[in-house]
Amino acid sequence: MTSVPAPAPRLEEITPHTLDAALAIRVRPDQEHAVSPVVKSLAEAYVHPGVAWPRLIVDGGRPVGFLMAFFDIDWNGDGTLFRSGLWRLNIDAGQQGRGYGRFAVEAVAAEIRRRGGTRLHVSWHPGPGGPECFYLGLGFRPTGERSGDQTVGVLDLA
Numbered sequence: 001m002t003s004v005p006a007p008a009p010r011l012e013e014i015t016p017h018t019l020d021a022a023l024a025i026r027v028r029p030d031q032e033h034a035v036s037p038v039v040k041s042l043a044e045a046y047v048h049p050g051v052a053w054p055r056l057i058v059d060g061g062r063p064v065g066f067l068m069a070f071f072d073i074d075w076n077g078d079g080t081l082f083r084s085g086l087w088r089l090n091i092d093a094g095q096q097g098r099g100y101g102r103f104a105v106e107a108v109a110a111e112i113r114r115r116g117g118t119r120l121h122v123s124w125h126p127g128p129g130g131p132e133c134f135y136l137g138l139g140f141r142p143t144g145e146r147s148g149d150q151t152v153g154v155l156d157l158a
C-alpha cells in the first residue's frame with residue numbers, strides 16, 4: 001500500500017482572497033517586540049513596489065505564516081550598495097517549531113538565486129525572545145553592521 005505524501009508548505013501571493021488570512025497571522029506575545037505585524041509589512045510593501053515581496057506561507061490549505069523579502073534594495077540610500085534578503089518573518093504562534101521558518105528562509109534563498117543573487121541578508125532584534133539563535137542556526141553570520149537597533153546578518157548562497 002502506498003501512502004500519499006503530505007502536502008508541502010508553499011508560498012502564495014497576497015491577493016484580495018488571501019488578505020484576511022495574512023492579517024490574521026500573529027506571533028507569540030513575547031515576540032511582538034521583535035517583529036512588526038503583517039499589516040505594517042503590507043503597508044511597507046505598498047509604498048515599496050518592485051522591492052518588497054510579501055507572501056503568505058500555506059500548508060495543507062491553512063495559513064501558517066507570512067514573509068516579506070526584498071530584492072535589490074538601495075541599502076545605503078546612495079546607489080552604492082544593493083542587497084536582497086528577508087525583511088519580515090511572522091510564523092503564527094500556534095505553528096512555530098514545525099519548520100515553517102526554515103522553509104521561509106529557504107524559499108527566499110531560492111528566489112534570490114533565481115534572480116542571480118548570491119547573498120541573503122536579514123536583520124534581527126538581539127536579546128531575549130529574539131530570533132538570533134534561529135538565524136545563526138541556519139548559517140547566517142553577523143556582518144558587524146546595525147540597521148537601527150537590529151543586528152544585520154548574511155547567508156552566502158553560492
